[in-house]
Amino acid sequence: MPKPDLSALIAEAGGRHRTATEFVEATLRTAILTGRLAGGTPLRQEDLAASFGVSRMPVREALRQLEAQALLDFVPHKGAVVTEISAGDAADIYAIRLALEPAVLERSIPHLSEADFARADDLIAEMDAEQDPGRMGELNRRFHMTLYGAAGRPKLIALTESHLASFDRYLRFQLAAKGRSHLSQDDHRGMLEAARRGDTKAAITILRRHLDTAADTIAAFFAGQG
Ligand code: NI
Numbered sequence: 475m476p477k478p479d480l481s482a483l484i485a486e487a488g489g490r491h492r493t494a495t496e497f498v499e500a501t502l503r504t505a506i507l508t509g510r511l512a513g514g515t516p517l518r519q520e521d522l523a524a525s526f527g528v529s530r531m532p533v534r535e536a537l538r539q540l541e542a543q544a545l546l547d548f549v550p551h552k553g554a555v556v557t558e559i560s561a562g563d564a565a566d567i568y569a570i571r572l573a574l575e576p577a578v579l580e581r582s583i584p585h586l587s588e589a590d591f592a593r594a595d596d597l598i599a600e601m602d603a604e605q606d607p608g609r610m611g612e613l614n615r616r617f618h619m620t621l622y623g624a625a626g627r628p629k630l631i632a633l634t635e636s637h638l639a640s641f642d643r644y645l646r647f648q649l650a651a652k653g654r655s656h657l658s659q660d661d662h663r664g665m666l667e668a669a670r671r672g673d674t675k676a677a678i679t680i681l682r683r684h685l686d687t688a689a690d691t692i693a694a695f696f697a698g699q700g
Pocket of ligand 1 (some may be wrong): 614645662684
């Protein structure tokens with residue numbers, strides 16, 4: 475993998491940022507989200523510090539922030555590497571979620587307790603207040619799993635949770651690219667209300683729409699990138 479040429483991006487971004495960390499973070503984020511820094515590209519701290527003309531501390535902090543947004547991973551012996559994401563992988567994850575989650579929700583709803591509903595309520599409020607996209611994926615996953623958790627099928631629940639976890643980075647990518655309105659909190663509220671009144675059919679309809687909308691958004695994101 476050749477070293478990324480950051481000079482054009484840095485020249486375009488230069489001078490508009492309050493701190494060195496913000497300068498590095500915003501420039502790299504734009505480069506990753508627009509695809510100018512491809513998935514798999516290694517980002518070495520000393521190279522970045524030299525290219526940006528800053529010390530290593532703001533670079534390290536910027537990389538940490540980008541990791542929280544799922545835009546890069548820290549790989550052992552390699553350091554920071556731009557996250558590999560693809561339209562095909564995203565489509566696969568949505569297809570699997572669509573196959574699993576309505577079935578799990580259907581089994582779970584009749585057995586959900588007041589405590590489950592209260593926890594789901596709290597998670598919606600937490601998501602409303604959360605500013606950190608890195609935390610958003612986790613809260614979204616916990617919300618969904620709270621509604622699925624009473625399905626009484628441990629293997630099915632574990633499988634569902636692992637696919638939700640692999641969806642996390644797409645959600646965070648989506649939020650970093652499009653902003654927090656793309657979390658579809660109305661769907662979350664609607665699903666919870668339907669589950670509360672025991673209306674399994676309505677809850678499943680909202681869940682399917684929730685997943686379809688998310689799949690369309692991420693497909694549009696990739697279409698715009700390519
Ligand atoms: Ni959701």
